[in-house]
Amino acid sequence: MATNSNIRRSDLLPRSTDRKSAIHLVQSSQLARRLANLLLLGLAVSVIAMALLPWQQTSRGTGQVVAFAPQERQQSVKSPTKGIVAKIADGLVEGTTVKKGDFLLEIQPFAANMVDQLNAQLSELKTKVETANVKAEAYGQNVAGFSEARDFAVSAANEMVSAAKAKLKSKQKQVAAYTAKELQARLNFERQESLFKQGLKPAKEIEKLQKEWDVAKAELNSIGEDVTALENELKAKQEELEEKRRVAETKIDYARALQQDALGSAATSRKEIGDVKMKLEEMSRLTITAPRDGTVYRLNVNERGDAVKQGDDLLTIIPEATQKAVELYVNGNDIGFVKIDQEVRLQFEGWPAVQVAGWPSLAVGTFTGKVTTVDATDNGKGEFRILVTPDETEDPWPIESERFLRQGVRTNGWVVLGEVSLGYEVWRQMNGFPIITVTEESKKKSAKPPKIPK
Numbered sequence: 001m002a003t004n005s006n007i008r009r010s011d012l013l014p015r016s017t018d019r020k021s022a023i024h025l026v027q028s029s030q031l032a033r034r035l036a037n038l039l040l041l042g043l044a045v046s047v048i049a050m051a052l053l054p055w056q057q058t059s060r061g062t063g064q065v066v067a068f069a070p071q072e073r074q075q076s077v078k079s080p081t082k083g084i085v086a087k088i089a090d091g092l093v094e095g096t097t098v099k100k101g102d103f104l105l106e107i108q109p110f111a112a113n114m115v116d117q118l119n120a121q122l123s124e125l126k127t128k129v130e131t132a133n134v135k136a137e138a139y140g141q142n143v144a145g146f147s148e149a150r151d152f153a154v155s156a157a158n159e160m161v162s163a164a165k166a167k168l169k170s171k172q173k174q175v176a177a178y179t180a181k182e183l184q185a186r187l188n189f190e191r192q193e194s195l196f197k198q199g200l201k202p203a204k205e206i207e208k209l210q211k212e213w214d215v216a217k218a219e220l221n222s223i224g225e226d227v228t229a230l231e232n233e234l235k236a237k238q239e240e241l242e243e244k245r246r247v248a249e250t251k252i253d254y255a256r257a258l259q260q261d262a263l264g265s266a267a268t269s270r271k272e273i274g275d276v277k278m279k280l281e282e283m284s285r286l287t288i289t290a291p292r293d294g295t296v297y298r299l300n301v302n303e304r305g306d307a308v309k310q311g312d313d314l315l316t317i318i319p320e321a322t323q324k325a326v327e328l329y330v331n332g333n334d335i336g337f338v339k340i341d342q343e344v345r346l347q348f349e350g351w352p353a354v355q356v357a358g359w360p361s362l363a364v365g366t367f368t369g370k371v372t373t374v375d376a377t378d379n380g381k382g383e384f385r386i387l388v389t390p391d392e393t394e395d396p397w398p399i400e401s402e403r404f405l406r407q408g409v410r411t412n413g414w415v416v417l418g419e420v421s422l423g424y425e426v427w428r429q430m431n432g433f434p435i436i437t438v439t440e441e442s443k444k445k446s447a448k449p450p451k452i453p454k
Helices: 016-026 032-053 114-197 203-284 423-431 440-447
Strands: 054-066 075-078 084-087 103-108 287-289 294-299 312-320 323-332 341-347 369-380 381-391 412-422
Touching: 054 381, 054 423, 103 412, 323 341, 323 412, 381 440, 412 423
Parallel strands: none
Antiparallel strands: 054 323, 054 412, 075 312, 084 103, 103 287, 294 312, 323 381, 341 369, 341 412, 369 381
């Protein structure tokens, strides 16, 4: 313990030479400091360059080469009817070049005598149509005859009703006269009877007046009965008229219904004739020929081995395209700035190219196109299709040979949009903002000097 207490504090402190060597060890090397200075200077230069260097904004899309005309794109040849593939053209394999109208294959129906059966059915249906037409004409004549008979019967019944009305009217006119005669006879009798009671008239004269009054009453009752009988006769004639009209109308309606039934049968048979003719036409199209010039892409059937249904794919042809185009799918974030006739830089698969993003003028091996079509809706994945065709004022596409621009060759494309600074583009990409386009109107507006406040 005594020995430890005699140790001085200065002996515990490091010497100055030792401190210098330790600081020297932790310091950065001169090379590292120079490298750091260069990096700092490069960062400053990069910031300044980003603020000053121009950047060409582009909207990138991927797609493939297609035919510009839809009818020149890949198309399937389908079976017009059901049957068995009876024959395939000699030497027809996948990759064979065909011309429009060339024989491809032949289909044979399942029933060997189907054409004969259809012709026999067609003949029977034509006979049915002729028979139905004859019936319809006969029933039409019945309708006309029954209509004439109805008119004649109704006319005769109307004349009888008119005659009954005239007789009734004549009798009704006589009723007034007989009524007046009866009234006069009754008044005479009552007046003379009063005088008889007074002893002024003899009994024989009163009896005579009584007989005259009785005769007048009898005549009045008789004319009343005649009027009633004529009224009943008129009613009977009117009922007979309605009965004749009703019977005649029933006959006419029945004949007309038979006529319509015959016409309906004829129409049904004509429809069946149309169906049979359609089947016969299908039988006549059992020989399949090439719809266009092109190359057989897929042959889906075998000779004497495959049964096909109507609408089945027999083979696929890639037609020869008169004009090529590229369909690109562009992100929906940029589609609002893509317009018709905008420039597009294209890079075809299999064609060496170097595309420098932001500086299209430095690209090598790329080709120029222009936007021809922009779809109104997306493909279900938020991507919009645009069609790009060659720009005739620029270098032509390598379409002189099918080796390079076959339909389906994958393509990368960049739609050329507005020009901004490199710094803005980096900032836009980091924040996920959409592209901006600089129009001539915006340039004019930005070029106007600011107004000096008063």
